[in-house]
Amino acid sequence: MVKDSTYIDLLPYCVISNNEGIANEELGRLEEAERLYRQAIKISTKISAFYDLATAYSNMGSLKEHTGDYRAALEWHERAMAIRKENSLVLGIAQSHNHIGGLYHVLGDLQQAEYHMAESLDISKENGYAQLILETAEPLKMIYAGKGDYAGAYEVQELQMQASEEILNKESLKNQERLKAKYEYELEKQIEVKNRRFRETVYRFIFVGLLLLFVIALILFLLQKSKTRQSELENENIQKEKLLLQKELDYKNKKLMST
Numbered sequence: 001m002v003k004d005s006t007y008i009d010l011l012p013y014c015v016i017s018n019n020e021g022i023a024n025e026e027l028g029r030l031e032e033a034e035r036l037y038r039q040a041i042k043i044s045t046k047i048s049a050f051y052d053l054a055t056a057y058s059n060m061g062s063l064k065e066h067t068g069d070y071r072a073a074l075e076w077h078e079r080a081m082a083i084r085k086e087n088s089l090v091l092g093i094a095q096s097h098n099h100i101g102g103l104y105h106v107l108g109d110l111q112q113a114e115y116h117m118a119e120s121l122d123i124s125k126e127n128g129y130a131q132l133i134l135e136t137a138e139p140l141k142m143i144y145a146g147k148g149d150y151a152g153a154y155e156v157q158e159l160q161m162q163a164s165e166e167i168l169n170k171e172s173l174k175n176q177e178r179l180k181a182k183y184e185y186e187l188e189k190q191i192e193v194k195n196r197r198f199r200e201t202v203y204r205f206i207f208v209g210l211l212l213l214f215v216i217a218l219i220l221f222l223l224q225k226s227k228t229r230q231s232e233l234e235n236e237n238i239q240k241e242k243l244l245l246q247k248e249l250d251y252k253n254k255k256l257m258s259t
Helices: 003-026 030-047 050-069 069-087 090-107 111-127 130-146 152-259
Strands: none
Touching: 003 030, 003 050, 003 069, 030 050, 050 069, 069 090, 069 130, 090 111, 111 130, 111 152, 130 152
């Protein structure tokens, strides 16, 4: 295996190449999808990223199946299976059995199709892969029914119904969680709005209170200033009256002395 730093640097490109390949395949750009899958294979092989390498092999198989080249598709899926078995990638093994079984079913080899689909179903049942059970159950049920094994078909039907119910329950639980999250989000928004309005109201009261205090202080200041001015005027009047009295007294004294 290459150095850790190279592994860390290149690993995202395995995922990106695989994902872009899938996107191009869905858009009908099959040549570009194959180029990207081969690029993912090259990078994954270089850094020994076995999970991504098996995914790229499986994607190539699905691409060849898309183009109608079922034999080539089978080879790619078998290569993916080998990698997954070597590295104990359980979900991947079940998926590979499902793909290979489907291809054998298309090619008319019902014995091999039944074997691989039954293997996929057993692994999925053991590990609780409900979605994969649904994908495998329908064609396997048709094979059992086709050869007259109605007991086997009924058993697969039961597993299919249980898986479907489990998926519905999970989806229902997810919906409940989403609704709960949405409700909590809306509630938080309402609380935030109420808190903001409360803060705004408090700030208004504080502002009005400070404004009133300022007005009161200004009125008191003006009253005090008015009183001070009035007192000064009264003192000035008293001084004037004293001065007039003094002048009048002086005048009378002078008059008296003159007399």
